[in-house]
Each structure stands twice: as structure tokens, then as C-alpha cells.
Amino acid sequence: MSIESAILGLLSWREATGYELKKIFENSSFMHWSGNNNQIYKALMRLREEGYVQSRTVHGGETPLKKIYSLTQAGAEALKNFTAAPPNAPECRKPFLVQLAWADLLDTDGLFALISAYEKELGLHLAMEQEKARRFGAPNRTPREALLWEMIFTNISGSLKSELAWVRSLRQKLFENKKEEEKRNMNYILQKNGTAPYLEVFSLPSPLQAEADALDIVALCGEHEAAHLLLHAEALSDAFFDLKTKTAGGVIQKFVNYRIKTAAVIPLGRQSNRFREWAGESNKGSQFGVFEDAGEAVRWLLK
């Protein structure tokens, strides 16, 4: 199993340039070769030598611009052999387990912090993977192929969910009493009644102030598999409303990056003129909106 097979597969789907392949690798998790020029271009050269792919050069005006690669007959056969080959079990690297192995060195608070940090990291990754899966236009030439790809994405998020479940059981075993304390400070609820679940955040232990706080919320969305978010004004800091600090922009950027559609409910009284203007501009996009009325916000969120 090497990057060559993955390239053959992608080319069997659609012809592409090296750069396009790089982009695809970058945006996919299960084809784990992190978008890496060196490997891809070298692999393409090898594959061409072996007669598995062919390329035609597209000229832009005078100079050669790009090479579009496509599969040959031999390549198609090699790919088929690869798909039918005996499969290997997954190989997981979990550096966290190595840390945990010697974490008895830490005191109670240190261990609790370590475990919480891991849980947050997992939530963040889950949100990212779900975003990637939504963004990735999977092959869909037959119903069976569509099902296979759907199950691939299910697999990836499933692994993370099972890891999350594990870390929660670990926390429970270690800190049976302490476990809910933290969460209770965060006043939120997962709303499930509408067309899609959304996270409604009433207030936070400390109001949303920096991008790191935004990531906490993203992780929370990931953990609850919510792609929508309703923020109440009480959860926002004064810095958020002061556009000079650029807090609002940075925070919103995080939500947009993770494709979490967000509505903020903010009474007119707290909106300065400049903020109102900025909000009006934001509302034009479909990813973030500011509303006075909670009902209106929810309608926009779920439409």
C-alpha cells in the first residue's frame, strides 16, 4: 500500500494535475499522505515510467503550463488488483496513551487538565473531520460507490467518537465527583427539535474573548455533532463588541473555518453604530448572522 495506489484510484475517478492531487490529499484524512509535493510528483513520474498513467501537456500561450494525468489500461488493472488485495488492520498512533502511561506522576489537577485537554482536542478534530467530509465531493457514479464513500466518512468520525466515549469513561472513573463541575459553568443546551440539532450557548465561565475561547465552542459543537450554533449576548465579552480589537472577526473566522453556521442574539442597545454596520455586512453571508430576536435567529439558522 503506497501513495501510488491512492493516485491510481483518484485518476480512475477523474484525470488531474499533480497540483490537484496534492490538494485532494491535503483535504482528505483517510488518504493519509499529507499534501506533499515531493512524493506526489515523484510517484507520478514512477507511474508514468511503469506505464500506469499517461500525461498530456497543456500549453498556455507559448510555455508548457500543466500536465494532466490520466489512467492507462495497465493502470486500471493495477488498481483493480490493489483493491482486491488482502487488507491490513489499521495502525493507530496515540501519543496520548504514552503520556497517560506515566501520568501518575501528575497531581489530581494536572491529570484532570491533561484529560480535559485531550477531550477538547478530540472534539476539535471531530468538528474538522465532519467539515472535511461535507466539503469533499465524493465519487458518486453508482449508488454502491456513494454508499462506500459515506461509510468511509462514517468510519473516520466513528473512530473519533469512540475515542471520545473512552476518554469520558476514563474521566468518570478517575473523577466521579468532579466531572460535571466544569461543564456546569458553561451554560449551554443542545437543541434537537428543529430540522437540525444546534447548540444554544447562554453564557460562559468567562465571556468569549479570544480565538482560543472560540475553539472551545467549536470543540463542544464537534462533541455534540452540531453544525449550527446560537450565541446569546451574555456569552460575549465587551472586546467582542469593540471592532477595533478585531476579536469578533477572529472568532467568527474560526466558526467559518469549521463550517459552523452561527447566529448571535444581541439586543439593539448593545450594538454600536459601527457594530450594526459590521453585522449588516456579515448577515449577507450565509455563515454568520446577528439578530435582535431569538426566534428570528433560529429560523435563519435552520432554514
Add this chain to the structure above:
Amino acid sequence: MSIESAILGLLSWREATGYELKKIFENSSFMHWSGNNNQIYKALMRLREEGYVQSRTVHGGETPLKKIYSLTQAGAEALKNFTAAPPNAPECRKPFLVQLAWADLLDTDGLFALISAYEKELGLHLAMEQEKARRFGAPNRTPREALLWEMIFTNISGSLKSELAWVRSLRQKLFENKKEEEKRNMNYILQKNGTAPYLEVFSLPSPLQAEADALDIVALCGEHEAAHLLLHAEALSDAFFDLKTKTAGGVIQKFVNYRIKTAAVIPLGRQSNRFREWAGESNKGSQFGVFEDAGEAVRWLLK
């Protein structure tokens, strides 16, 4: 996160030679550096240069024989820093998913075979991991440390179990009708009433004949998390009873490797003199036994 941290951890547990560390890495899954001389000896030299470990040389007679490494004060601090560092999410490589991505090329039987092969591979790995966990004498200096290590092993087998559940749901979605056909040919039952669950195998589609067949059974034990096995004579081939073919020895070896305690129920009539002798010798060990009577076999199996 590098092999250095893992070595510091192990040395904080007990002092060891390079060779011993190698053995430990080989036998542990979550410390994923596959028992590799080069890396370990080089890392030990680096660690000594940096003052994190010290070594004393043991002489055997005249010549220096081995170097026993132990942690220094500085090393203990470095380890503590490592355990408290921000944890990273796991990184999983699942080449099977890449195969599956283009498996729409295969016909129904080919796809079914691919998925079954993956399920079997996972079962085998699960059996192996459970074996490793049992064999690994985990640190146990405090109750909390014991719990941490228990949860580490739970994590590893949990990942595989969640993968198994996924592949079964995949199979069901693709082959709702075909799914049970295969298994029905294998006449077995998971007994749960005794002190420990055991797998009772009455017969097989083709009788136990080669080591590969033994691995099928091991995988089945893994999938059902059974560490004990009761084999009826009907599941065994004539070759098994013919000691010249060495089938019996090879098959039993597989069970022993995976630490599956096995009892075979074989009527006296089918046992040749030589076989009886061989069986008597086997019974002395505690891993494999031959019995005439099923009740006796179960008692021995679960004692």
C-alpha cells in the same frame, strides 16, 4: 513526542538495558516504535549526553557485558514535563479505507470477500492485542496507575472493537441477505454461563486442516473476546489425527501463540496409540488438553 519520552517513562518504572527496552517496545502496541535496535541505542546515547539517563556497566567475568540504564533527576523532570504537555489527537492509518474507496470496481463476490477478509484481520488483531495486554505486566505502584494502564489496554481493544462494529454494519448495508449465510456454515456457539466465556466449535465448513484454518478460529475467538476454546472432534480433519503431517502441532501452536486455552473432545475410538501418547504429553501443559468427555473438558477449561 518521540521515542525518547517513551524510554524515559519506562526507565522511571524500572531500570533496564537497551535490549530489555527493545523487548518491551516489541511487545507493546501503544508505544508504537516497533522493537528497533538502531533507534533505541541511538536514543539512549542522546539521552545520556543530555544528562537525562545514566548507565552502569555490568561485567561478566572480564569483558563488559551490558549497560543498565536508569533515570537521573533531570530525566525525571523532563518526563514530568512530557506527561503534562498538550496532548495530540490520534493518527490512524487505515489502508483498508483507501482500498474501499475504489472497491466499486469489484463485483459483488469480490467486495464481499474483501470485507470478510478485513473482518477476519481485525478479529485476529483483537485476539493478539488481548493476548499482549494479558502478558504485559503493567506498572502497578498505585491504584491510580493500575487504573490508567487498564484503561490504556481498554482503549486499544476498544478501537478495534469499534472498527469491527463498523465493518459489520458496512457488510449489513451492502449484503443484507447474504450476511449470515457464511456464518451458518460454521457451527459454533459462544458459551457465557461459566466463570469465563468460551467458544464451543461443533463443526466447520471444512475440517481443521492447516494453520490458516486455525487462524480463522483465533479470529473468531478475538471477535467474541473469548480466551478459551472447546473443539469437538467433528471440527478436526483426518490429517489432524495423523501426527506425521504435523498438522496438530502447528494448529495447537497457533492457539498457544494467541494464548487461547483449548480443550479438544475426542472419543477414544478416534485416537490412535501414538495420538493418545501425544495428547497425554500435551495435557501436562496448561494450554491444550484432550478429553473424552465434554463435561470433563469444560471443567478443565474453566478451572
Add this chain to the structure above:
DNA sequence: GAAAACATGTAAGCTGTTACATGATTCG
């Protein structure tokens, strides 16, 4: 007395990453 395990190291090579180098096109 031979084979397996214990013990320490080195050399060569593969895989994958980061960074570098260069230039065209597109978009705000």
C-alpha cells in the same frame, strides 16, 4: 553441542517532511 535468547552496536536504504526555487494566472 547446537540452537535460541541475551546483549550491543553499525550501515544502508526507504519514506515522508519541510523548505527552497521558479514562474504564470487570477482576483480584489
Add this chain to the structure above:
DNA sequence: CGAATCATGTAACAGCTTACATGTTTTC
């Protein structure tokens, strides 16, 4: 008109694996 994106490559290096080289001790 400057920045981002598209596009193709190369160089250097880190990490890890396989194989080699050597000698002792234990076990069957």
C-alpha cells in the same frame, strides 16, 4: 499592482526499517 492561488519541480533532513556484524549465556 500586490497577494493569493495555480503549477512543477528539487534539496536536505528526520524518522524508521532491514540487514549486517559480533560475542556471550542459557536451554534443550
